[in-house]
Amino acid sequence: MSPSLRLSRAAVTAAVLALFLCQAASPAFAAAPRRTVPGVPPDIDATVARVMKAFEVPGLALAIVKDGKVVLAKGYGVRKLGEAAPVDAKTLFGIASNSKVFTATALGLLVEEGKLAWDAPVVDYLPWFMMYDPFVTRELTVRDLLVHRSGLGLGAGDLLWWPESTYNRRQVAERLRFIKPATSFRSAYAYDNVLYLVAGEVIQAVTGRTWEDFVLGRILNKVGMTGSNVRHSAAGEGGNVATPHARVEGAVRPIAPFTSDNTNPAGGINSGAEDMARWMLVRLARGKLADGTALYSERTARELEKPVTILPNPGPSPELAPLKAHFRAYALGLDIRDYRGQLVIDHTGGLPGYVSIVTLLPERNLGVAILTNAESTSAFYALTQQIVDYDLGAPPMDWADAYLKRDARIDAGTAQAQGQSAAARDASSKPSLPPAKYAGVYTDAWYGDVAVEEAGGKLGLRFSKTPALTGDLEHWQYDTFIVRWRDRELRADAYVTFALKPDGSIERVKMEAVSPETDFSYDFQDLDLRPARKPLK
Numbered sequence: 377m378s379p380s381l382r383l384s385r386a387a388v389t390a391a392v393l394a395l396f397l398c399q400a401a402s403p404a405f406a407a408a409p410r411r412t413v414p415g416v417p418p419d420i421d422a423t424v425a426r427v428m429k430a431f432e433v434p435g436l437a438l439a440i441v442k443d444g445k446v447v448l449a450k451g452y453g454v455r456k457l458g459e460a461a462p463v464d465a466k467t468l469f470g471i472a473s474n475s476k477v478f479t480a481t482a483l484g485l486l487v488e489e490g491k492l493a494w495d496a497p498v499v500d501y502l503p504w505f506m507m508y509d510p511f512v513t514r515e516l517t518v519r520d521l522l523v524h525r526s527g528l529g530l531g532a533g534d535l536l537w538w539p540e541s542t543y544n545r546r547q548v549a550e551r552l553r554f555i556k557p558a559t560s561f562r563s564a565y566a567y568d569n570v571l572y573l574v575a576g577e578v579i580q581a582v583t584g585r586t587w588e589d590f591v592l593g594r595i596l597n598k599v600g601m602t603g604s605n606v607r608h609s610a611a612g613e614g615g616n617v618a619t620p621h622a623r624v625e626g627a628v629r630p631i632a633p634f635t636s637d638n639t640n641p642a643g644g645i646n647s648g649a650e651d652m653a654r655w656m657l658v659r660l661a662r663g664k665l666a667d668g669t670a671l672y673s674e675r676t677a678r679e680l681e682k683p684v685t686i687l688p689n690p691g692p693s694p695e696l697a698p699l700k701a702h703f704r705a706y707a708l709g710l711d712i713r714d715y716r717g718q719l720v721i722d723h724t725g726g727l728p729g730y731v732s733i734v735t736l737l738p739e740r741n742l743g744v745a746i747l748t749n750a751e752s753t754s755a756f757y758a759l760t761q762q763i764v765d766y767d768l769g770a771p772p773m774d775w776a777d778a779y780l781k782r783d784a785r786i787d788a789g790t791a792q793a794q795g796q797s798a799a800a801r802d803a804s805s806k807p808s809l810p811p812a813k814y815a816g817v818y819t820d821a822w823y824g825d826v827a828v829e830e831a832g833g834k835l836g837l838r839f840s841k842t843p844a845l846t847g848d849l850e851h852w853q854y855d856t857f858i859v860r861w862r863d864r865e866l867r868a869d870a871y872v873t874f875a876l877k878p879d880g881s882i883e884r885v886k887m888e889a890v891s892p893e894t895d896f897s898y899d900f901q902d903l904d905l906r907p908a909r910k911p912l913k
Contacts, residue, residue, distance in 0.1 A: 392655035411476040415442030415742055417766040419476040424452050424759060432778050433626045433748050435463040435618050439653035440763060441660065441743040455749070456619035456630055466603050468610075468617045469747035470633070471732045472725025475577035475645040476709035477680065478591050479575050480522050484676035484708075485594055491582045494519045494679065498574065500584040501581045505574065506553035512561045513553075516577060521561070521571040522708045529558030533570040534897035535823055539844040539866065540636035548638055554822035555902070565685050565706065569642040569897070570898045576641030578692045585829075587641045598671055599658050608644045608727075609635040617646070618749035620729020624865055628750065631729045638645070643725060652734065656743030660736060680708045681721055685810070687711075695782040698773060699761075716768055724753065726895075735760050742767050754779035790892055805853045808876060811835050818885050818905035826885075826905055837872065858890060868898045882907055 412418055420438075428436055435453040439446070451463030486492050495517045498505050507513045512527060517734050520526055535541075536548045543551070552570060559566070576587035583590055588606045596604055611617055611633035619630045637644065647655075656663060663672035683705030692699040701713045713720050715737075722735040732747045733756045744763050746756040756777040765773065807814075815830040825840040828849070837859045839845035847861040847869075855874040869890045877883045884907075887900035 402824040413447050415440050415447045415763070415767050417763060420763075421452075423762055427755050427759045427776050428453055430780055431750070431752035431758075432623075432629070433750040433752055433755050434621050435467070435749045436465055436755075437465070437467055437649040437652075437745075437747040438759070439465075439616075439649040439656065439743075439745040441653050441656045442767070443741045444657065444661065446650075446653040446657070447735050449653045451649060455617070457621060457628070457714050458630075463531075463618060463749075464616070464810065465649040466616055466651075467648050468604070468615075469648065469732060469749060470608065470611050470620070470643070470725070470727045470730040471645050471647050471652070471734075471747060472643040472727040472730060474697055474723050474725040474732050474734050475568075475641070475643045476522070476572055477723060478595055478645060479572055479579075479587070479641045480680055480709035481595060481672060481676075482579055482587070482591050483518060483522075483575060484672050484679060486579065486582055487679075488673055490675060492518055492578065498578065501578050502549075502574070502825075505577075505891065508553060508556050509561070512557070515561065517707070518575070519684065521575045521578070523706050524565050525562045525685045526568065526571060527557035527559050527561045527563070528552075528555060528566060528568050528570070529899070529902065530566045530568075531896040531899045532558065532566070532568060532590075532902055533822065533902070534568075534899050535839075535842070537573075537636060537638040538569075538897040539633075539842055539863075540634070541638070541841045542843075543638065543841055545573055545638045546577065549577055551822050567896075569639060571640035573639055581639075587636075588644075591645075595671065596645075598665060599651075600666065601647060601656045604645060604647040604651045606645055607637050607640055608633075608646075609637050610646050611635065611730075616648075618730075618747075619750050620727070622729050622751050622865070622867070624867065631731065634727050643727060647747070649747070649894075652745040652747070653743075656736060657736065658737060658743060660741055660743055665804060681710060681712065682710050682788070683707055693782050693785075695778045695785075710797060715764070716770055718768065724756075726751070726753070733757070733760055735764065737764065737767070754783055793892065802853045807851060808855050809874075809880065809882075813880075814874060814882065816882070817908045820903045820905050825904060825908065826903070828885075859887075866898075868894045868900075869900070870894075870900045 405774060434457050435455055437451050440448040440749055449465045451465055451467050453463050455461045455463055455467060477813055487494055492501060498516050498518060507516060533552060534541055579587050579590050592606050614634045620633050621628055622631045622750045658671055662674050662677040663670050665671050685706040687704040687706055704713045711722050716888055717738055720737055720739050725732040730749060731751055731753050734745045736743045744760050746759055748756060758779045761775040811830045811833050814835055815828050817825050817827050819825050827838045829836045835849035837847050844863050847859040849857040852858050857872045859870050859872050870887045871890055873886050875883045885905035887903050889898055889900055
């Protein structure tokens with residue numbers, strides 16, 4: 377993958393359309409009789425093409441299951457912009473947080489075997505485990521690891537592994553004891569990833585097998601997901617794998633895959649349309665496998681889908697009014713809500729260059745999985761809604777158009793906010809100190825060391841445990857700088873503000889993302905950096 381590749385919006389559109397025009401022109405495609413398949417809109421190929429064009433998605437895998445059968449498992453578009461290799465039903469995509477329900481299922485299997493209990497304290501299995509509050513340490517249960525109500529803030533601790541760090545999985549889990557809670561225990565919902573790493577450690581502690589080995593052997597292989605794998609790093613190993621893409625500095629282009637295996641229990645599975653169809657069939661069958669045997673019991677199925685944490689339910693944006701739900705909740709690695717009188721069980725996933733969604737309507741015996749090698753959640757939402765509405769016989773609605781209008785309004789608001797921030801800047805202000813006085817090593821209790829380094833009158837910033845987080849500091853105003861990361865694929869530039877003591881020495885350093893669109897896993901705002909010692913070598 378060439379890091380210098382830049383493609384315009386028109387080039388992306390042309391690449392995607394070219395593949396569909398080739399398909400449409402082939403004799404086999406033209407000769408295919410038009411027929412109605414339960415669960416599959418008759419114009420599905422045209423709908424997918426339109427959605428991919430509208431949201432600049434190079435490649436997409438779609439699986440639909442209905443009434444116990446796979447009715448569609450198909451690839452669309454290309455694996456990589458600028459190359460002809462098409463996405464097919466076996467092409468692998470990172471499914472990201474759609475891996476979380478596999479971790480929950482693995483724990484369910486161990487509950488069935490009597491090796492652990494949902495409501496037993498985590499410290500019963502990991503005596504070394506600690507949270508910031510001793511009470512939470514004692515009371516946090518296996519179930520609590522999966523339902524985002526521990527008191528940690530949104531994405532808290534993600535900088536320990538995102539971008540790829542030199543901490544290992546155990547070290548990430550051990551450093552949670554230094555992260556101050558954002559709310560009291562079990563009082564509020566805030567999505568996290570790090571406690572799923574702890575869940576992976578629980579699985580290893582009680583089985584002697586790594587999360588990867590257990591999930592591959594006890595779940596994927598039994599389901600028949602033989603084309604899938606359980607490691608982030610596998611996305612970079614070549615073969616029939618979709619290349620991730622993202623908008624970087626104005627253009628959608630290929631980017632490097634995320635390859636750290638620390639967080640496999642939270643998002644490490646790579647899969648394709650055929651295998652995700654098999655997984656949805658098992659879930660809709662309440663754990664029954666294709667051969668009639670059980671992967672997991674009906675009791676475990678109920679536990680996985682039972683709402684635990686109530687989610688905020690502010691209502692949809694005006695463009696998406698039909699999505700109004702009466703309730704939203706989080707179960708074990710699953711979102712639970714209602715739509716047009718139907719129970720909906722779904723979850724999304726996001727990694728650099730990959731986003732996905734898996735949606736089940738149990739009462740309709742319908743499942744839809746969409747995997748993409750782009751970062752437009754609007755694309756998978758719009759396509760899912762078209763398919764679900766078709767199955768429900770709902771009033772016609774152009775979901776792609778609705779999401780385009782919603783996105784345009786949000787983008788305009790973001791641009792306005794950034795413009796206001798720039799307008800409020802005092803560009804004539806100067807730093808309080810000469811550059812060399814800012815240099816030094818600053819330490820955060822949970823992350824570790826961050827170095828500010830001076831050379832030739834210019835400042836740079838380097839995270840000790842995260843090689844990719846190396847950037848150049850440019851003055852913004854007063855004692856606030858912006859760090860521009862040298863790896864522009866990160867898309868996470870951040871403000872760096874130095875607070876001074878009365879004697880002019882530095883008391884602390886705080887950071888926060890410049891753009892509101894920055895991924896929440898860059899939890900810079902949680903750092904409390906204090907001077908430590910001379911710059912790192």
